[in-house]
Amino acid sequence: MNGARPPRTFDRRSLLKVSAAAAYLALLPRAEELAAAPLNYELKPTKLEDGIWMIPGAQDAITMANGGAIANISILDTDAGAIIVDTGPSRRFGEALVKLARELTGKDVARVYNTHFHPDHVFGNQAFDAKVIAAPQGVIDGLKVAGEGFADSMYLIAGDWMRGTEVVLPGVALTSDVEDFGNRRIRPMAMRGHTESDLVLFEENSGLMFAGDLVFLDRAPTTPHADIERWRISLANLGGIPHNRLVPGHGPVEEGDRGIAQTRAWIELIDAMIKDAFERGLDINEAIGLDLPEWTQKIAVARYEYERSVMHLYPVLEAERLPKLNNKS
Ligand SMILES: [Zn+2]
Numbered sequence: 001m002n003g004a005r006p007p008r009t010f011d012r013r014s015l016l017k018v019s020a021a022a023a024y025l026a027l028l029p030r031a032e033e034l035a036a037a038p039l040n041y042e043l044k045p046t047k048l049e050d051g052i053w054m055i056p057g058a059q060d061a062i063t064m065a066n067g068g069a070i071a072n073i074s075i076l077d078t079d080a081g082a083i084i085v086d087t088g089p090s091r092r093f094g095e096a097l098v099k100l101a102r103e104l105t106g107k108d109v110a111r112v113y114n115t116h117f118h119p120d121h122v123f124g125n126q127a128f129d130a131k132v133i134a135a136p137q138g139v140i141d142g143l144k145v146a147g148e149g150f151a152d153s154m155y156l157i158a159g160d161w162m163r164g165t166e167v168v169l170p171g172v173a174l175t176s177d178v179e180d181f182g183n184r185r186i187r188p189m190a191m192r193g194h195t196e197s198d199l200v201l202f203e204e205n206s207g208l209m210f211a212g213d214l215v216f217l218d219r220a221p222t223t224p225h226a227d228i229e230r231w232r233i234s235l236a237n238l239g240g241i242p243h244n245r246l247v248p249g250h251g252p253v254e255e256g257d258r259g260i261a262q263t264r265a266w267i268e269l270i271d272a273m274i275k276d277a278f279e280r281g282l283d284i285n286e287a288i289g290l291d292l293p294e295w296t297q298k299i300a301v302a303r304y305e306y307e308r309s310v311m312h313l314y315p316v317l318e319a320e321r322l323p324k325l326n327n328k329s
Contacts, residue, residue, distance in 0.1 A: 045100065062089070067090065069093060073086050083109075087133075090154070110181060111134060117146060119150040119153075123154065142197060151167055193227055209245070214235065217250070270306060
């Protein structure tokens with residue numbers, strides 16, 4: 001690597017920070033992926049309707065092969081300029097996104113939203129003026145704390161794709177109920193559950209709801225910062241908001257609520273499986289080895305995300321439950 005970011009030497013503390021963040025991310029890339037990786041994101045927008053496009057993310061883990069481009073990214077044309085929903089995994093991706101938004105809309109970028117602080121959604125921020133990037137305060141705070149750790153682990157996994165990428169915090173903390181762009185009005189809704197702070201956007205003109213990673217479709221949800229109880233409530237709230245189509249953080253855009261239902265089914269499944277395994281006294285490796293039900297076979301990276309969920313939820317259960325058990329004896 002000969003980019004702006006110097007090669008790092010890690011002391012023990014930063015290594016701990018990296019490994020904590022790396023737990024969120026994928027396994028290290030294989031050598032052949034390293035050799036084969038092209039360093040050019042080919043953004044292929046799908047038109048959702050007039051003036052609204054989505055660049056579908058790969059339904060996969062973050063790997064060297066996909067350069068971290070796994071999240072759905074949306075572009076909306078408005079009277080006031082282009083709106084971008086999430087900025088992708090790297091500076092390079094963000095720069096390609098700026099160019100594409102200009103080609104599609106012929107306008108400057110008026111607003112960028114970050115739906116939550118995960119690296120596949122925010123590391124293209126650098127390509128934009130921070131003054132137009134908006135998110136709830138909770139997203140900004142989360143990125144402030146975890147951003148550097150995410151950046152380090154993204155470098156380890158995606159290598160040169162990340163060259164020159166730095167954490168850029170949103171410059172606008174969202175507080176208003178509506179943002180007016182002339183022909184389009186966006187209603188930002190602060191929710192939580194997938195992370196400590198999740199932004200949902202409803203666009204009034206199209207009736208499209210951008211759910212961020214509160215909803216995954218045909219790709220297993222990630223849970224490293226999840227609060228399952230809060231997530232349940234948010235999914236119920238989402239289902240109660242009338243919308244034409246829902247744009248999930250990962251997966252296809254559809255009418256109806258298959259994404260909400262599938263995400264709910266997944267979090268209920270893993271919550272029950274992992275708690276049950278813990279109650280039965282299985283150790284973490286035994287819990288990881290459990291079979292998933294048949295219906296999850298159609299869901300991308302189900303096995304992988306289940307195993308990651310066990311790895312971070314098991315220690316949480318141990319911390320929560322063991323003292324209570326001890327108290328009883
Ligand atoms: Zn995501």
